[in-house]
Structure formats: C-alpha cells, structure tokens
Amino acid sequence: MSALLEAREATKVFGGGLFDKRVTVALDDFSFAIESAPPRVTAIVGESGSGKTTLARLLLGLITPTSGQILYEGHDLQKLAGHDRRTFLRDVQMIFQDPYEVYNPFYRVDHVLETPITEFKLAASPAARRALINESLRAVGLRPEETLGRYPHQLSGGQRQRIMVARAVLMRPRLIIADEPVSMVDASLRATILDSLRQLNQQYGMSIVYITHDLTTAFQISDDIIVLYRGAVAEAGEVDLVVRHPRHPYTQLLIKSVPEPNPEHAWGSVEIRPEAADLEDGAAQVEVSGPVGLLPTGVAASVAAKAHGGHLLTGCTFADRCPYVMPMCHESPPPLFRIDPGRAATCFLYRDRPALASEELNQVMAAERGATAR
Numbered sequence: 001m002s003a004l005l006e007a008r009e010a011t012k013v014f015g016g017g018l019f020d021k022r023v024t025v026a027l028d029d030f031s032f033a034i035e036s037a038p039p040r041v042t043a044i045v046g047e048s049g050s051g052k053t054t055l056a057r058l059l060l061g062l063i064t065p066t067s068g069q070i071l072y073e074g075h076d077l078q079k080l081a082g083h084d085r086r087t088f089l090r091d092v093q094m095i096f097q098d099p100y101e102v103y104n105p106f107y108r109v110d111h112v113l114e115t116p117i118t119e120f121k122l123a124a125s126p127a128a129r130r131a132l133i134n135e136s137l138r139a140v141g142l143r144p145e146e147t148l149g150r151y152p153h154q155l156s157g158g159q160r161q162r163i164m165v166a167r168a169v170l171m172r173p174r175l176i177i178a179d180e181p182v183s184m185v186d187a188s189l190r191a192t193i194l195d196s197l198r199q200l201n202q203q204y205g206m207s208i209v210y211i212t213h214d215l216t217t218a219f220q221i222s223d224d225i226i227v228l229y230r231g232a233v234a235e236a237g238e239v240d241l242v243v244r245h246p247r248h249p250y251t252q253l254l255i256k257s258v259p260e261p262n263p264e265h266a267w268g269s270v271e272i273r274p275e276a277a278d279l280e281d282g283a284a285q286v287e288v289s290g291p292v293g294l295l296p297t298g299v300a301a302s303v304a305a306k307a308h309g310g311h312l313l314t315g316c317t318f319a320d321r322c323p324y325v326m327p328m329c330h331e332s333p334p335p336l337f338r339i340d341p342g343r344a345a346t347c348f349l350y351r352d353r354p355a356l357a358s359e360e361l362n363q364v365m366a367a368e369r370g371a372t373a374r
Ligand code: SF4
Pocket: 248, 249, 250, 316, 317, 318, 319, 320, 322, 323, 324, 325, 326, 329, 334, 346, 347, 348, 349
C-alpha cells in the first residue's frame, strides 16, 4: 500500500543563475514516508538552515524538488489534478508559524472557519455549519461564544493560533504539517496548543508532522524524530531513543545545551535554541559547473562543495564542529547507519553497523518500537 505522503530521494537547491554558479543545498537526498496508519506524530528538528521549512514546502507542493519526488498516495504531487488535487488539499493541512499572517484583518475570524466549509461542502445547512465550527473550536479549548464575531486583532496570538488548529480540525485531514506552530506564542499557551495537536492525533487519528527548532517540545509530543543538519538527516528514529540516548555528535550537542543536568526535570521547562554561530551558518553551499536542474541526487554530500569560509568539503558536513572527527570524515560523506532497530545516524562512528540507502530510513521509522539503546 502506498504511503499517504512521501519524499523520495528529494533534493532541493536554490540559486545557480547564469553568472553565479553557487547554489544553496536546502535539502539533500531526503527520503521519508508518512503512512496513513497508525497515525503518528513525527518531529522534524533542526536549526536555521537545516532544511526543515524547505521540506514542509515540498511536502505541501508549494515548491518542486530539484531532483527526486514528492508522492501523495503514490502519485507525483506536481502532477495531481482535478479530484485528486482537491482530495490532497483536504487531506493535508498546514498550520503556520505566524497565524496573524493568515488572517485578513477586515474579516471576522469566523471567515477562516467558514471558507473551507463552503469550499469543500463540509456542511449541508447553516445549522450544520455552525455545529461543525463550534465542535472544532471546543476541540482546541476555545469557547465559541468568546471567539466568534471578533476581528483578528481582538484575539491573542495563542487564540489566533488555536483557531488555525480548529480550522484544521473541521477539515478532518489525515495529515497536519505544523511549521513552528508555537514559536510565536508565550510559554503558557504553548502547552495548550501542543495538547491540542496531540489530541488531534489520538482522538481524530490524524498524523502530525511537527517542524521545530525546539527539541524540548519535539520530545513532548512526538513518537518519532528526524534531526536535520544542513539539509540532511543526522539522526532519526523513535523519540525516546534519540533524545535520551543520542548517538550522532550533533544530536548530543543539542541535548547537552539543556542547562538542567537531569533531563527528567529539564524537558518541558527549557527551550533549546541554536547557538548564534549556527544561525549564521545556514545551509551548505556548493559550486557547480552545470545547470542546477542537472544536479545529481546527493550533490551536497558527493561532490566537491564550497561552504562558508571557502573550505572544500567532501565529507561529513558536521566535521568542522565535531569533537570526534576522524581523517575519514573529510574524505567521503557518511551514509546512514542503522544503530538500533528503530534508529539510524549518519556518522562514521557507527561504521560497524549496517549502512542504509536514504530511502531505507522508512524501514527504521516503521520498525517495531520498544528497542532499547545499547
Ligand atoms: Fe563527526 Fe565524523 Fe560522525 Fe561526522 S562522520 S559526525 S565528523 S564522527
């Protein structure tokens, strides 16, 4: 059976005009499938320039991959038309980082809830429409009588974001892609919104892709996690394994940045943010001699790459920060190694384990849970 939504060896590069041969590799040879059952919450975690927002836009069909494919139920997303396209637009909903940008300030907030009901013919009568809106608002902890009839500026950021979650609820999608949904709300509302997302997963059977720079909230609500670094998977697998027993040096660095030594106390109370230097680095840049459209899959990792600082990188993109760097790390890019049944990492430290092709990450993510870290 085809996956609900799948990135298959997807690479996205930007730039590479006629006179400037440098391109930015935002996502490099990324494969990941979201199965329709059982519904799971998968976190995509990364700092600025890791490729997570590019991935979200690819999964939504807002941009096209430079190479590779995005498939919806086995069909190329870019070729979907007619009924299939409408089904996709209903099945896959997005929750954005800044809810205010989604609202038209001249319309009452009712408008964002009524429009999809009309567009997708979700209610047969005005009474059914009102019942659907009320149910959706209550599902995210909002009181209809205190919410409807107001303009966006009359509501708090948290209320506006919860309305966007309610909008997703009334569409009854099979998958929600939430891109940094709590990064612009204060800490007290963060938990409420995350609870709402978790409820959608558990009560309504919706799968969630939770995109964030914040490992703490990813740990709180996810079943699985994919840690991205400069457009490629650093470590991925069952969230407890990856967060409590990180194996990739980059994941270990992220976990260590939690100031509280006892992770039982730290999670949920401390937000892990990328260091200032990380924010400046951004995605890997490479210099190419041919048209961008002809770039092979795996370009960032497999061709001579010119990154920030002017160094030629032919190996691991984390080598310049890694405390365990070895000569071989500079010679060729590490493949994914399967460390546990439910976890893999892209690091030569685990070269005695089975190496995987990028598309085999799906087998790791689908592995029977309960594996223990060694
Ligand atoms: Fe560090 Fe080498 Fe592993 Fe890269 S492959 S994370 S440089 S040990």
